[in-house]
Amino acid sequence: MKTVAVANQKGGVGKTTCCVNLAAELGRQGKKVLVLDIDPQGNSTSGLGVDVSNVNNSMYHVILDEVSPTSAIIPSAWEGVWVLPATLDLAGSEVELAGVMSRETRLARHMGAMKDFDIGFIDCPPSLGLLTVNALVAADSLLVPIQCEYYALEGVGQLMRTISLVQRYLNENLNLDGVVLTMYDVRTNLSKEVADEVRNQFREAVFDTLIPRNVRLSEAPSHGKPICYYDPESAGAGAFRNLAREVQQRWLAQER
Numbered sequence: 001m002k003t004v005a006v007a008n009q010k011g012g013v014g015k016t017t018c019c020v021n022l023a024a025e026l027g028r029q030g031k032k033v034l035v036l037d038i039d040p041q042g043n044s045t046s047g048l049g050v051d052v053s054n055v056n057n058s059m060y061h062v063i064l065d066e067v068s069p070t071s072a073i074i075p076s077a078w079e080g081v082w083v084l085p086a087t088l089d090l091a092g093s094e095v096e097l098a099g100v101m102s103r104e105t106r107l108a109r110h111m112g113a114m115k116d117f118d119i120g121f122i123d124c125p126p127s128l129g130l131l132t133v134n135a136l137v138a139a140d141s142l143l144v145p146i147q148c149e150y151y152a153l154e155g156v157g158q159l160m161r162t163i164s165l166v167q168r169y170l171n172e173n174l175n176l177d178g179v180v181l182t183m184y185d186v187r188t189n190l191s192k193e194v195a196d197e198v199r200n201q202f203r204e205a206v207f208d209t210l211i212p213r214n215v216r217l218s219e220a221p222s223h224g225k226p227i228c229y230y231d232p233e234s235a236g237a238g239a240f241r242n243l244a245r246e247v248q249q250r251w252l253a254q255e256r
């Protein structure tokens, strides 16, 4: 399974939106996709329409080694998309993990059990704590959403330092080979300036597709639907179709 951690310690930049909508789009195109929710908020779990009150085993139990992923992964209502759900008890796991052996590699050690999926997206919490580190250690690639707003690059240096440390000590196979510009507003110079600056810094890691600011994208989660089912004609759905095509070419072309 090609494993992509979707990370940025800033909240509200579009991590969850990318996970849910890329997964749904790739699933619709015939890929077998897993969304691994490692954010205690569980936004990608609920955004895919999974009712957490019906969840028994979750990421919490997997990361604390109480169950294997196979007994926690559930199908979503959407074609080709499965979920390793997160529930609020995951919030306590950062503290519980602090004192255990191999606390940074808890998720990575389970990845073999998920190898039947074509691609997995790990939806990270807005912090650089142990949960995000577990995601970075389990991943091959990193997708960093950057919001086209003031202070867009604030904190990116800290994220880069964390990535280097993980690469050096825990996962030399981690690549920062995906950056996506989100909430792009064609009417503002600011969006264009941020996009130029990000392309200067990250070069070919940046996907060509810009995710526009789009009301339909912000409405979809409350209906528990990915954008391609909520409003396939919207600009947001079109953008995620394009981004999924790029993801497929970049990350799934060699695999079969």
Ligand SMILES: Nc1ncnc2c1ncn2[C@@H]1O[C@H](COP(=O)(O)OP(=O)(O)O)[C@@H](O)[C@H]1O
Pocket (backbone or CB within 6 Å): 010, 011, 012, 013, 014, 015, 016, 017, 018, 043, 126, 182, 183, 184, 211, 212, 213, 214, 215, 217, 218, 219, 221, 236
């Ligand atoms: N392109 C977009 N256009 C409009 N609203 C968006 C867009 N991307 C995300 N949102 C909304 O912004 C909020 C934060 O996005 P989210 O994906 O949850 O960020 P994160 O997971 O990084 O915290 C959510 O309410 C989401 O619905």
Ligand SMILES: [Mg+2]
Pocket (backbone or CB within 6 Å): 015, 016, 017, 039, 043, 123, 124
């Ligand atoms: Mg989120």
